Amino acid sequence: xxxKIWLSSPHMGxxxxxxxxxxxDTNWVAPLGPNVTGFEQDLKSYLNSENQVxxxxxxxxxxxxxxxxxGVIAGxxxxxxxxxxxxxxxxxxxxxxxxxxxxxxxDTWNMCPNYLEExxxxxxxxxxxxxxxxVVHLYGMPAKIDQLLAIAKKYEIALIEDAAEALGATxxxxxxxxxxxxxxxSFNGNKIIxxxxxxxxxxxxxxxxxxAIYLATQARDHAVHYQHSEIGYNYRMSNILAxxxxxxxxxLDKHIGHRRANNQFYKDLFKNTAGITVFQESNTxxxxxxxxxxxxxxxxxxxxxxxxxxxxxxxxxxxxxPLWKPMHLQPVFKDAPFYGEKVSEQLFEKGLCLPSGSNLSxxxxxxxxxxxxxxx
Numbered sequence: 001x002x003x004k005i006w007l008s009s010p011h012m013g014x015x016x017x018x019x020x021x022x023x024x025d026t027n028w029v030a031p032l033g034p035n036v037t038g039f040e041q042d043l044k045s046y047l048n049s050e051n052q053v054x055x056x057x058x059x060x061x062x063x064x065x066x067x068x069x070x071g072v073i074a075g076x077x078x079x080x081x082x083x084x085x086x087x088x089x090x091x092x093x094x095x096x097x098x099x100x101x102x103x104x105x106x107d108t109w110n111m112c113p114n115y116l117e118e119x120x121x122x123x124x125x126x127x128x129x130x131x132x133x134x135v136v137h138l139y140g141m142p143a144k145i146d147q148l149l150a151i152a153k154k155y156e157i158a159l160i161e162d163a164a165e166a167l168g169a170t171x172x173x174x175x176x177x178x179x180x181x182x183x184x185x186s187f188n189g190n191k192i193i194x195x196x197x198x199x200x201x202x203x204x205x206x207x208x209x210x211x212a213i214y215l216a217t218q219a220r221d222h223a224v225h226y227q228h229s230e231i232g233y234n235y236r237m238s239n240i241l242a243x244x245x246x247x248x249x250x251x252l253d254k255h256i257g258h259r260r261a262n263n264q265f266y267k268d269l270f271k272n273t274a275g276i277t278v279f280q281e282s283n284t285x286x287x288x289x290x291x292x293x294x295x296x297x298x299x300x301x302x303x304x305x306x307x308x309x310x311x312x313x314x315x316x317x318x319x320x321x322p323l324w325k326p327m328h329l330q331p332v333f334k335d336a337p338f339y340g341e342k343v344s345e346q347l348f349e350k351g352l353c354l355p356s357g358s359n360l361s362x363x364x365x366x367x368x369x370x371x372x373x374x375x376x
Contacts, residue, residue, distance in 0.1 A: 005318045005360070010189050011251075023243045029239060033242070036237055036239050036242040051183070052202070054216065055237035056212075056235045063091040066132075069211060076095070077097060077131065078132045079101075082103055082328045083326045092134075099336045102116050108144060111136070119337075123337075135160070136165075137165060137166035140168075140288045142176050145171050159181055162184045163202075168253070182204075192291050192358070198242075216232070217232065259289055263290040276298075277298075294323060296352075299350075304375075306322060309352060312372075
């Protein structure tokens, strides 16, 4: 059998071991140290903003801390994009709050500003003003963040930007993750750069970052003994993993270039296929890192479904994956309110993510192309 072509596998740059070895040699293997500080500074410089960055154990931990710092407590409501991975929504439940899911719009597949405002008005009318909004830059495509931010400011609701999939993507030249009250990054093994496992919280102020780090290190008070006045968490990134991140930062822009080239490859591959649309920017305000390249399949025009193409690729040991199943359709959130129509639901039914790794070889692309041409 042919070797497996993964959807999005880790891609090392070569210099990661230099930083890891340095941590090992100096015995900095704890969740603090020069690599953690350096990685945070590398990210801050890359984001090109005054925002502060706290390196954490995961993107999920970052969302959880963002909710705490936004004042979300048990009984509150949090508006959340429905079309996303469960990690965007689960921390709402960690806080004992209720997720209120909002549908997507077709340009970016992200939270629809109209449905968002409809949801806010209705929740306020029901006597429950939401505490926060979680918007996601899906597959590296920036959301209509200026419209969403204007609505958040209008109703004085904190906006949390889940940019886990969107490091390096920009909207009107500004990096995703730097617009909201808080931003989230992920360095999971399948992301555009990886620290094996890890994430980061982007904060507007130094005080916000310091509070996040305090909570992420078990909320230990400033005392010679162990004293705790608040509930804390074990959410800090280790110096070893931060070393991997420092090496990965050196190749981030190169990885983005490869991912964007993959997207062009699929545009060329499907340009003469009626009924298949490659997900891309709607105009030049949007610059996607194309973390994953995805297509939608109109079965009435193609004569085949998303599943038929997925199965054909799988038969050749090529991984592909349906789009995220919307959160309001998930059994665990079946009772959560939802505002919208069927945009995210229809995208899920028709959409397929294709192999998008920055380490796809010429031979990999040829195999993908051949398999799809034979199927078509």
